[in-house]
Amino acid sequence: MLPERDEIIAFLKKHISIERLIHCERVEAAALQLAGKFGADPARITAAALLHDVCREHSPDLLLQLAIKFDILIDDIQRAEPLLLHGSVGAALVESELGIRDQAVLEAIRHHITGASSIGALAQLIFVADFIEPGRTFEASRVLRLKAPEWEADQILLYVYNQTLRYVVERDYLAHPDTVMGRNELIRKGVKAH
Numbered sequence: 001m002l003p004e005r006d007e008i009i010a011f012l013k014k015h016i017s018i019e020r021l022i023h024c025e026r027v028e029a030a031a032l033q034l035a036g037k038f039g040a041d042p043a044r045i046t047a048a049a050l051l052h053d054v055c056r057e058h059s060p061d062l063l064l065q066l067a068i069k070f071d072i073l074i075d076d077i078q079r080a081e082p083l084l085l086h087g088s089v090g091a092a093l094v095e096s097e098l099g100i101r102d103q104a105v106l107e108a109i110r111h112h113i114t115g116a117s118s119i120g121a122l123a124q125l126i127f128v129a130d131f132i133e134p135g136r137t138f139e140a141s142r143v144l145r146l147k148a149p150e151w152e153a154d155q156i157l158l159y160v161y162n163q164t165l166r167y168v169v170e171r172d173y174l175a176h177p178d179t180v181m182g183r184n185e186l187i188r189k190g191v192k193a194h
């Protein structure tokens, strides 16, 4: 059983700003629009999209503390960039505080920042929706909003992986292996972004 939308919103208001909450609602709307293409269930989309950034405003120190409390394995990249933990910590938090046991929803929250290989349709969709929501004003997001209606789910997903990697490479940030592995899985399937 997933919590009602009102309960989710009340919970979010305790953790994030109104601006962030509006971002989460835009992710929900974007994900619902692409639901048919990815084959995900609307109730799960609402829960995962609204809750994906519940820990996005936690400090790096708090994220590290909560990761330890929730027994989350912290990898090298997350140790160097603790903000990358807001997905895994968010999933653990909604499991413990809201009693969410739905594995697809937890997976989508956990992997929304970097993507990953072998994730389900809901997790793929939330990773994409976080990138494509209309509050994202950068060029690649604008391009994808135009192209998404005519592209297949895998092609959209590959585009997001490519742009996510491009983003970290251009800024000399660390690339997370989950992003590379998520992308490789699509390339091996023969998916082409263009």
Ligand SMILES: [Fe+2]
Residues within 6 Å of the ligand: 052, 053, 056, 086, 112, 113
């Ligand atoms: Fe996030």
Ligand SMILES: [Fe+2]
Residues within 6 Å of the ligand: 023, 027, 052, 053, 130
């Ligand atoms: Fe987000």
